[in-house]
Amino acid sequence: MTEWFFTELLNSKWFEYISLILLSEWVFLFLCYYYNKYQLNLQNKKIEMKFSKNGAKKKEISNALVVDEYCAHVPNLPIDGAVAYLDGSFGPKTNVNFTELLFVLKGKIVIQFDKNVYELYEEDMFIIPPNKKHSLNGSNAKIFIACAPGFRPENLLMERDEK
Numbered sequence: 001m002t003e004w005f006f007t008e009l010l011n012s013k014w015f016e017y018i019s020l021i022l023l024s025e026w027v028f029l030f031l032c033y034y035y036n037k038y039q040l041n042l043q044n045k046k047i048e049m050k051f052s053k054n055g056a057k058k059k060e061i062s063n064a065l066v067v068d069e070y071c072a073h074v075p076n077l078p079i080d081g082a083v084a085y086l087d088g089s090f091g092p093k094t095n096v097n098f099t100e101l102l103f104v105l106k107g108k109i110v111i112q113f114d115k116n117v118y119e120l121y122e123e124d125m126f127i128i129p130p131n132k133k134h135s136l137n138g139s140n141a142k143i144f145i146a147c148a149p150g151f152r153p154e155n156l157l158m159e160r161d162e163k
Contacts, residue, residue: 051070051071051081052070053068053070055070055073056068056069056070056082056083057069057072057073059072061084061090062088062090063088064086064087064088064089064090064138065084065085065086065088065090065136066084066085067082067083067084067085067145068082068083068084069082070082070083071150074150075150076149076150077149077150078148078149078150079146079147079148079149079150080146080147080148080150080151081144081145081146081147082144082145082151083105083142083143083144083145084142084143084144084145085140085141085142085143086107086109086136086137086138086141086142086143087138087139087140087141088137088138088139089135089136089137090135090136090137091112091133091134091135091136091158091159092112092133092134092135092158092159093133093134093135093156093157093158093159094131094132094133094134094156094157094159095128095130095131095132095147095155095156096130096131096155096156096157097130097131097149097155098130098147098148098149098150098151098152098155099127099128099129099130099147099148100127100128100145100146100147101125101126101127101128101145101146101147101148102120102125102126102127102128102136102143102144102145103123103124103125103143103144103145103146104120104121104122104123104124104125104141104142104143105122105142105143105144106122106140106141106142107121107122107138107139107140107141107142108120108121108122108138108139108141109136109137109138109141109143110136110137110138111126111128111134111135111136111137112134112135112137113126113128113132113133113134114132114134133159
């Protein structure tokens with residue numbers, strides 16, 4: 001009788017449902033634990049979570065690229081963000097140890113990446129992994145850039161100095 005019961009239980013849809021519920025609950029608890037642990041670390045380090053335009057630092061990277069750095073005053077962030085204004089060509093460059101996300105806010109940019117050319121327009125996004133040479137070209141373009149881990153100038157290799 002007991003063997004029959006467990007065989008029927010294992011072969012039933014109820015077992016699938018119960019397994020999914022328990023697995024979902026376990027994943028939820030796991031995520032809550034790490035979220036709370038991460039939040040606790042952020043609180044202990046007193047890392048800012050909100051960055052405003054008023055606190056951004058304007059930096060001319062080259063004749064073609066000016067950046068509003070929102071997070072420059074907070075060192076060692078796991079991710080940071082900036083708004084870039086691109087009017088001309090920038091690069092080729094290589095991001096040594098960070099991934100870069102580009103999101104076009106206004107205008108059009110052209111990215112040369114892995115021997116391919118990509119055109120990005122408003123609300124298009126492109127992700128550049130570490131150690132990939134690429135260049136950007138734009139005309140009066142406004143771009144949101146996020147880097148993970150946070151951007152550090154020494155981790156950017158320029159093929160030629162444009163300034």
